[in-house]
Amino acid sequence: MPKIKKKDFVEVEYTGKTKEDNIIFDTTDEKTAKDNNIHSQGMEYGPVAVCVGEGQILEGLEDEMEGKETGKEYTFELSPEKAFGKKDVKLIKMIPVSAFKKQNIEPQPGLQVNVDGVLGLIRRVGGGRCLVDFNHPLSGKDVVYTLKINKIVTDDKEKIKSYLNLALHLKAEVEVKDGAAEVKIKKEIPKEIQENISKKLAELIDSIKKIDFVKDEKKENK
Numbered sequence: 001m002p003k004i005k006k007k008d009f010v011e012v013e014y015t016g017k018t019k020e021d022n023i024i025f026d027t028t029d030e031k032t033a034k035d036n037n038i039h040s041q042g043m044e045y046g047p048v049a050v051c052v053g054e055g056q057i058l059e060g061l062e063d064e065m066e067g068k069e070t071g072k073e074y075t076f077e078l079s080p081e082k083a084f085g086k087k088d089v090k091l092i093k094m095i096p097v098s099a100f101k102k103q104n105i106e107p108q109p110g111l112q113v114n115v116d117g118v119l120g121l122i123r124r125v126g127g128g129r130c131l132v133d134f135n136h137p138l139s140g141k142d143v144v145y146t147l148k149i150n151k152i153v154t155d156d157k158e159k160i161k162s163y164l165n166l167a168l169h170l171k172a173e174v175e176v177k178d179g180a181a182e183v184k185i186k187k188e189i190p191k192e193i194q195e196n197i198s199k200k201l202a203e204l205i206d207s208i209k210k211i212d213f214v215k216d217e218k219k220e221n222k
Helices: 028-033 059-065 097-099 156-168 191-204
Strands: 007-017 024-027 047-052 072-078 093-096 113-117 118-126 129-133 143-152 174-175 180-185 208-215
Touching: 007 059, 007 156, 024 028, 024 174, 059 072, 059 143, 093 097, 093 113, 097 129, 156 174, 156 180, 191 208
Parallel strands: 180 208
Antiparallel strands: 007 024, 007 047, 007 143, 072 143, 093 129, 113 118, 118 129, 174 180
16 A cells, blocks of 8 residues: 655545543544534535645644555544644733723633634633633643545646645636646635745646636626
8 A cells, every 4th residue: 555755645534632531623524523513614524635744734643644554544642742732821811801891792711702813712700800821722732633544646636626725725626738737716816825826736746837827707606
């Protein structure tokens, strides 16, 4: 069986849970998401194709995948350093209750709040102040992932479609011919982003030398 290496596009299925209390927080399986109350409307569940080494999934998970075989299921235990990081005390701040009341928010422990564009979790309220934790909710935790490696994706069209989906949440029609790819998009993408994506895909897919983004003029069915 082929072994996984960096820059491979690999179709995987996975479920992540905390080691300490077995709480599932991440999955590609829709039934598992619904059963554990983490189902997200609008999200597409099922196998996902990721490019190893591109940060599309946890870096620690990518590291563990290297050298593994397709067609097998693995269980990986990741320390905080390999998962969501250690808890940083600098990211735990005291904020006056009045700051939230000005926004018509009644602060209480467990409430997620947005402060200057950064999400935090209120840990404690008392004495007119709130203790707000801006660390990732899973920071400091050991996590366990069950990961099934289905196959290495070899079709260039599928590689491009999967990369655009994960990098830009973009569904696009892709045609590939003679080392050139045409990507049909329904919404405009800034030129700078087009150029960056084109450059990155040319680095990752040896057979692709050029990528053109074109506006898809087809009208969507109402």
